[in-house]
Amino acid sequence: MNNNYHKILGLRELTSSTFVLEIERRDMKFEPGQHILLGRAGDIHHREYSIYSGVEDKALEVLVKEVEDGEVSKTLKHLKPGDEVEVQGPLGFFTLEDEFLQTGNRFLFIASGTGISPFHSMVRSFPNLNYKVVHGIRHASDAYEKSDYASIRYVACTSRDDQGDFNGRLTSFLQQNEVEPDTHCFLCGNFEMIRDAMNVLEEKGIPQDHLHAEVYF
Amino acid sequence: MKYHIVQLGCQMNISDGERVQKVLDQLGFEVTDREEDANLLGVIACSVRQKGIDKVYSRIQKWNKWKNKKNLITFVTGCVLPADREKFLKTFDLVFPMSELPSLPDMIYQYGVVSPAGMQTLDKGLAEMEKPVLKTRNEAAFRVSEAQLPVDKKQILHPERGIEEFWHITPKYGSGFEAYIPIQNGCNKFCTYCAVPYTRGREVSRPSGEILNELHHLVENGYKSITLLGQNVNSYGLDKKGDEISFAQLLRMIGEYGNKSQKKFWLYFTSPHPRDMSDEVIEVISQYDCLAKQIHLPIQSGDDEMLVHMNRKHTVEQYRHIVSTIRRLIPQATLFTDIIVGFTGETDAQVENTRKAIAEFKYNMAYIAQYSPRPGAASSRWVDDIPKDEKKKRYHMLTDELMKHSFEYNKRLIGKTVDVLVRGHDRKAGFLSGLTEGKIIVRFPSDDESLIGEFVKVKLHSAATFSTEGEKVNAQASIPVN
Known part of the structure; x- marks a missing residue:
């Protein structure tokens, strides 16, 4: 048996193109914010996915957006409980270092689309975290499992409908709202969002060593 | 029996190739520079650029045509993406990750080459070995597709597995x-x-x-x-x-x-x-003489946004801290780097930041690559939106900046006597050339081939952008150090 093979436990459809894959965790230890390399067992194609679940959760979960012509996401969508996937990892350094986790530190998590995955893991893993999530999505229905965040800590910025907490791009939300200069800002998503949001935050006086980013690809 | 290897790629591939050669030598094969003379033809592939993989495809097409006239075995190993490996399985006789090199004798044996002496006397000298004999092979017998392999044999998914055994092979x-x-x-x-x-x-x-x-x-x-x-x-x-x-x-x-x-x-x-x-x-590094005072520290871009886009996991400020520590603790160290110019989305302002980084860090050498999407890499799924001419322009702009600092450094060496490891004949007739500890090229007039591979002392009298020139002085540097 391949040591990296894990069984699928289930699949939660969140939207027509986005789902959470629940994977047998076995003894995998990880830090919130890390990712895994994932593919169907025996397949030659693998992709990086941030871990969505918390460190205490029984299953290992990833949030997957089905990509048109995607070599991995389409395959994952069709997996059934009992099927096997290959998991390598955990990998990556987009984590909350111990020094950040000291009492009183505030965190701003800025995500576009499925870039919210590492922050979901952080919030589930550290219940006492003083955080706010700013989530850039097209439609309010893309606010994946937003009940997992305290309602005052989650802002859905919707660019294609007016059903979100803020109607417009997340960069506009950032421009219109105060960010305390000592906030640790973590950004995850597509590069254009990260670039624009970092520019806004720098203009607001957030020091560079308080900006942490991971581009989604 | 002769073998010929086409070696592509980086120093790691060169190092891997030295181990491949050792295995083949121990089997009793002899290396040849002429591929048409070889019975065993191999490629150590590189996937860093599509061009490298295209070379593999063109080479195997040629070799497979030769199979009509002679018995040949072909193999490919090295850095191969899973998708290319699938295709290579249809065209090469043997496809294996480098970690499986210890099994190459078995693979060749199973394929139809019988070389008992070679197989059984891996530790004996070549002189004691019999020449292997190539048997007529069954064309289809060893074409094993990925789908036919048991799951645990699909090593390409885990090219790191078995690497420990690979390291046990003494290289040639x-x-x-x-x-x-x-x-x-x-x-x-x-x-x-x-x-x-x-x-x-x-x-x-x-x-x-x-x-x-x-x-x-x-x-x-x-x-x-x-x-x-x-x-x-x-x-x-x-x-x-x-x-x-x-x-x-x-x-x-x-x-x-x-x-x-x-x-x-x-x-x-x-x-x-x-x-x-x-x-x-x-x-x-600062504390020991044998640890060379030359640091190669890839920066890739001097712009923080580009570094995020490249997923480099460091900022210019963090890089600056490292360089300042190097300058403080090892002031004599030379500094080399790698830079990618024209990466997806790179703006004029961002390439200007890279130019400023070169000016600030005063590199002795920068290996500057014009960006081209590398198949399999994440960025290959993004639009390569900087036109070739623009990449070239930016490349020249950065190179000009580099040359200023490299030349300034080399000029400051004039009049100094440096230790040089002589590497061979220089392109300039009647000269040998070598490298200083900091990997600065030094040439000096001499035809004495016995100096190649030795340390000599050279007093420098002139400098160019990426090299220096001087006269050998008598005291050899190849003396014991404390």
């Missing part, structure tokens, strides 16, 4: 005075422009005892320039989670050995990642 060193020692394989960093994490798999560190044994053997045999190799050479040991020494500790052990050995040698390493470049590593 390509030089009598310069050598590479692989200490780590694979990459966990996932820079968006790079395919290595998909071709070589996860980071695996070689046992430190083996590394030190290979180093001692090389130094005892007169090797004078030794380079530790790894895709992320300074993340050495991290994968072992406390069960292996750190890179700094490894360097310290080599430094201590250097002090005791009474042999002069220079120890280099490449390529480090800024994220894992600790102050301790720099401190250790």
Whole structure:
């Protein structure tokens, strides 16, 4: 048996193109914010996915957006409980270092689309975290499992409908709202969002060593 | 029986090729530079650019045509993406990751080459071996597709598996005075422009005892320039989670050995990642004579946004801290780097930041690459939106900046006497050339081939952008060091 093979436990459809894959965790230890390399067992194609679940959760979960012509996401969508996937990892350094986790530190998590995955893991893993999530999505229905965040800590910025907490791009939300200069800002998503949001935050006086980013690809 | 290997790619591939050659030599094959004379034809592939893989395809087409006239076995190994491997399985006779090299004799044997002497006397000299005989082979018998393989044989998904056995093979060193020692394989960093994490798999560190044994053997045999190799050479040991020494500790052990050995040698390493470049590593380099005062520290871009886009996991400020530590603790060190120009979305302002970084860090050498999407890498799924002419323009702009600082440094060497490891004849007739400890090229008038592979002292009298020139002075530098 391949040591990296894990069984699928289930699949939660969140939207027509986005789902959470629940994977047998076995003894995998990880830090919130890390990712895994994932593919169907025996397949030659693998992709990086941030871990969505918390460190205490029984299953290992990833949030997957089905990509048109995607070599991995389409395959994952069709997996059934009992099927096997290959998991390598955990990998990556987009984590909350111990020094950040000291009492009183505030965190701003800025995500576009499925870039919210590492922050979901952080919030589930550290219940006492003083955080706010700013989530850039097209439609309010893309606010994946937003009940997992305290309602005052989650802002859905919707660019294609007016059903979100803020109607417009997340960069506009950032421009219109105060960010305390000592906030640790973590950004995850597509590069254009990260670039624009970092520019806004720098203009607001957030020091560079308080900006942490991971581009989604 | 003769073999011919087409070697593509980086120093790691060259080092891997030295081990492939050793295995084939021990089987009784003889190397030939003429591919048309060979019975065994192999490629050590590189997936860094599509061009490299295109070369593999064109080569195998030619070789397969030759199969109508003679018995041939073809193989491909090295850095191969899973999708290319699928295709190669249909065209090459043998396709294997480098970690399976120890099984190459079995693969060849099963394929139809019978060389009992070669198979059974791996440790004996070539002179004692019989020449292998090529049997007529069954064309279809050994064409095994990926789908037919049992799951645990699908090694390409785990090119790191078995790498420890691969490291046990003593290489056929390509030089009598310069050598590479692989200490780590694979990459966990996932820079968006790079395919290595998909071709070589996860980071695996070689046992430190083996590394030190290979180093001692090389130094005892007169090797004078030794380079530790790894895709992320300074993340050495991290994968072992406390069960292996750190890179700094490894360097310290080599430094201590250097002090005791009474042999002069220079120890280099490449390529480090800024994220894992600790102050301790720099401190250790500053403390031991044998640890060369030359640092190759890839920056890739001088712009923080580009570094995020490249998923480099460091900022310019963090890089600046490392360079300032190097300048403080090892002021004599030369500094080399790698830069990618024209990466997806790079603006004029961002390339200007890279120019400023070159000006600030005053590199002696920068390997500047014009960006081209690398198949399999994440960025290959993005639009390559900087036109070729613009990339070229930016490349020249950065090169001009580099040349200023390199030339300034070299001019300051005029009048100084430096130790030089002589590497061979220079392009300039009647001259030999070599490298200083800091890898500055030095040429001097001499036809004395006995100096090749030796340390000499050269008094420099002139400087060019990337080289210097001088006269050899009498006292040889190949004296024991404390």
